[in-house]
Amino acid sequence: MTDTVLKLDNISKNFGPIKAADDINIEVGQTEFFALLGPSGSGKTTMLRMIAGLEKPDTGTISISGRDVTNEPPYRRGIGMVFQDFLLFPHKTVAENIMFPLKMQGASEKDKRENLQWVSNLVHLEGLEERYPHQLSGGQKQRVALARGLVSRPSLLLLDEPLANLDRELRKEMEVEIRRFQIELAIPFVYVTHNQEEAMTMSDRMAIMRDGKMEQVGEKFSLYHDPASQFVASFLGSPNAFEGVVSSVEEGIAQINWFGHSIRARAHDGLQPGDRAVCYVKSEKISMLESGGALTGVLRDIIFKGQYADYLVSLGDGHEITVSGAPMTGLKKGAPMHLDWDPGKADAFRAQGGAQ
Amino acid sequence: MSSNKRLFWWLVAPGAIFLILFLILPLASIVVFSFWRTESYTLIPDWNLDNYIRILTDWTYIKFLLRSLSMATIVSLICLVFSWPIAFFIARYGGKFKLIYLLLTSAPFLTGEILRVTALQQILGPIGVINMALSTFGFEPIQALMYTNTATAIGLTYLWIPFMVLAIYLSLLNFDFELLEVAKVNGARPLRAFWEITWPLNRAGSAIGVVLVFIPTLASSITSKFLGGPNGALYGNILANQFGSTGTWALGSAMGVVLFAISLIVLYIVWKMVGDLKRSGVTIKGGAEL
Ligand SMILES: Nc1ncnc2c1ncn2[C@@H]1O[C@H](COP(=O)(O)OP(=O)(O)OP(=O)(O)O)[C@@H](O)[C@H]1O
Ligand SMILES: [Mg+2]
Numbered sequence: 251m252t253d254t255v256l257k258l259d260n261i262s263k264n265f266g267p268i269k270a271a272d273d274i275n276i277e278v279g280q281t282e283f284f285a286l287l288g289p290s291g292s293g294k295t296t297m298l299r300m301i302a303g304l305e306k307p308d309t310g311t312i313s314i315s316g317r318d319v320t321n322e323p324p325y326r327r328g329i330g331m332v333f334q335d336f337l338l339f340p341h342k343t344v345a346e347n348i349m350f351p352l353k354m355q356g357a358s359e360k361d362k363r364e365n366l367q368w369v370s371n372l373v374h375l376e377g378l379e380e381r382y383p384h385q386l387s388g389g390q391k392q393r394v395a396l397a398r399g400l401v402s403r404p405s406l407l408l409l410d411e412p413l414a415n416l417d418r419e420l421r422k423e424m425e426v427e428i429r430r431f432q433i434e435l436a437i438p439f440v441y442v443t444h445n446q447e448e449a450m451t452m453s454d455r456m457a458i459m460r461d462g463k464m465e466q467v468g469e470k471f472s473l474y475h476d477p478a479s480q481f482v483a484s485f486l487g488s489p490n491a492f493e494g495v496v497s498s499v500e501e502g503i504a505q506i507n508w509f510g511h512s513i514r515a516r517a518h519d520g521l522q523p524g525d526r527a528v529c530y531v532k533s534e535k536i537s538m539l540e541s542g543g544a545l546t547g548v549l550r551d552i553i554f555k556g557q558y559a560d561y562l563v564s565l566g567d568g569h570e571i572t573v574s575g576a577p578m579t580g581l582k583k584g585a586p587m588h589l590d591w592d593p594g595k596a597d598a599f600r601a602q603g604g605a606q
Numbered sequence: 607m608s609s610n611k612r613l614f615w616w617l618v619a620p621g622a623i624f625l626i627l628f629l630i631l632p633l634a635s636i637v638v639f640s641f642w643r644t645e646s647y648t649l650i651p652d653w654n655l656d657n658y659i660r661i662l663t664d665w666t667y668i669k670f671l672l673r674s675l676s677m678a679t680i681v682s683l684i685c686l687v688f689s690w691p692i693a694f695f696i697a698r699y700g701g702k703f704k705l706i707y708l709l710l711t712s713a714p715f716l717t718g719e720i721l722r723v724t725a726l727q728q729i730l731g732p733i734g735v736i737n738m739a740l741s742t743f744g745f746e747p748i749q750a751l752m753y754t755n756t757a758t759a760i761g762l763t764y765l766w767i768p769f770m771v772l773a774i775y776l777s778l779l780n781f782d783f784e785l786l787e788v789a790k791v792n793g794a795r796p797l798r799a800f801w802e803i804t805w806p807l808n809r810a811g812s813a814i815g816v817v818l819v820f821i822p823t824l825a826s827s828i829t830s831k832f833l834g835g836p837n838g839a840l841y842g843n844i845l846a847n848q849f850g851s852t853g854t855w856a857l858g859s860a861m862g863v864v865l866f867a868i869s870l871i872v873l874y875i876v877w878k879m880v881g882d883l884k885r886s887g888v889t890i891k892g893g894a895e896l
Contacts, residue, residue, distance in 0.1 A: 302791050324790040331791045354793030
């Protein structure tokens with residue numbers, strides 16, 4: 251990457267026996283929106299805290315704009331951070347909260363006023379400047395927290411689940427706005443969330459974390475469509491999982507015997523015939539055919555979700571598959587279903603703990 | 607509703623009766639006596655203002671009052687400065703031993719006041735550890751430590767510092783230390799972060815601590831009696847004399863009323879300070895108001 255702002259090299263951090271970060275390497279570029287996604291306890295917050303200087307890595311180096319800051323205290327790193335639970339200063343007004351970073355830098359009164367004006371326009375906080383945090387709604391507090399992170403035009407902004415405490419409506423609105431700020435400011439955002447929809451909506455690139463390790467880093471499309479590990483395949487989207495024994499592998503496509511059905515998917519982990527494998531197919535990648543198909547069953551239920559619907563298909567032997575598609579009025583419960591998918595859009599991995 | 611009310615009175619009554627019997631009544635009688643006069647160890651009820659005129663115009667009394675006021679101010683400030691780091695580190699880094707550390711700071715209270723003061727005498731006095739050690743090695747003893755106001759101030763600080771630590775500690779228990787991390791990420795050095803965030807948000811703790819130290823120091827007499835030497839008498843010593851050897855109870859009562867009035871003024875000032883904070887709507891964790 252030519253315009254790298256943030257660079258982590260071989261970062262590891264243990265809390266006693268817990269590996270909160272395990273040999274992490276990432277680079278984030280100048281205008282990038284980088285999402286850090288992972289289940290609870292996977293080490294996302296720890297990562298941000300290390301970048302901010304609130305936690306010291308056991309090994310590895312962190313550099314910002316080419317400067318090694320691994321041993322710098324937080325107040326010398328010049329980054330902004332938006333915390334999960336807002337953490338506004340309760341005894342300071344909105345204006346004082348927002349201007350705090352500038353005050354710490356010793357900015358002039360004129361500078362502070364100008365930047366306050368600019369940032370409160372950006373996040374739509376005009377007229378609330380003299381209020382105290384307890385007089386604000388959740389969404390307004392969120393915007394103040396964002397404004398405080400942005401006001402000093404940091405070289406990098408870290409955001410730790412900034413929308414987790416907001417209701418859905420407001421979250422949707424803020425997702426769009428945050429993305430807009432990032433484009434407007436042209437600085438990198440590192441955005442932690444465990445909401446994959448949020449990560450997909452806003453980011454350019456994503457990293458999936460699990461137990462302190464980076465499972466996969468890349469463009470959001472490639473992570474979604476070309477998962478490199480079983481965890482990523484199972485984590486993103488709402489996939490169906492099929493576990494069985496590989497009967498053949500040809501041209502990268504594995505044939506898997508799943509309760510007598512033959513299932514096809516891209517082979518990962520060097521799968522060989524005879525291996526136990528688990529195959530993931532995202533629900534929207536399964537097509538419903540008039541006849542034939544790899545799997546047949548009957549329609550048990552339709553869950554209408556608005557723009558799309560989930561079709562629950564029973565396969566007679568007790569298994570159930572979810573297929574997502576456009577809502578159709580013609581289909582009735584009990585209708586025969588023929589399902590198939592492009593094997594290039596499904597992924598098979600070596601089953602965890604499965605025999606060779 | 608009415609049964610709730612009755613229960614309320616049953617619960618409140620014992621404490622209220624206790625307070626009336628042992629606080630309000632004696633206080634009221636002292637106020638009454640302060641307008642009487644004493645003659646040959648008897649109180650004579652002819653109402654007059656002579657006691658007040660005397661203690662508020664006679665330089666001797668004013669001098670002792672001023673000495674006690676400055677002693678109380680200095681001791682409160684020293685306690686405040688010393689207690690903050692102690693309370694802060696216990697609250698922030700005490701972990702599961704917090705309570706034990708806190709109790710350790712009040713270890714001096716395990717002995718009585720007299721014992722504590724005499725223990726200090728053993729350290730500070732002319733035949734105390736410090737000066738004995740100095741003279742053993744051929745140095746002059748430190749005059750400032752022997753029967754002076756400095757010795758009294760040290761003794762009083764030692765006496766009241768646990769209250770100050772406790773008040774600040776309790777305030778810090780409700781303080782969100784994460785706010786300090788926010789301040790640091792936003793460019794504040796540790797001391798600046800303290801001044802901008804920790805101090806203002808815990809002003810109530812400091813204020814209560816100051817009240818708890820200032821008021822008893824203002825009235826104190828035992829410490830200065832043991833450590834202060836012949837010229838170290840404070841207002842409290844003079845006051846005690848009125849009820850002892852001289853037997854001028856009416857004058858002593860008036861001195862007591864003056865002390866009480868000053869204490870009320872101090873309380874009012876402190877209440878105002880905390881009130882300022884309250885206006886910003888600061889609530890402690892859990893939403894309770896200050
Ligand atoms: N100060 C600490 N002391 C001990 N263990 C810690 C500490 N901070 C974090 N951990 C542990 O490190 C792991 C990673 O924690 P972290 O807070 O980074 O997770 P996270 O991905 O942010 O999770 P969440 O989505 O729930 O916020 C967890 O197992 C956590 O218990
Ligand atoms: Mg977290």
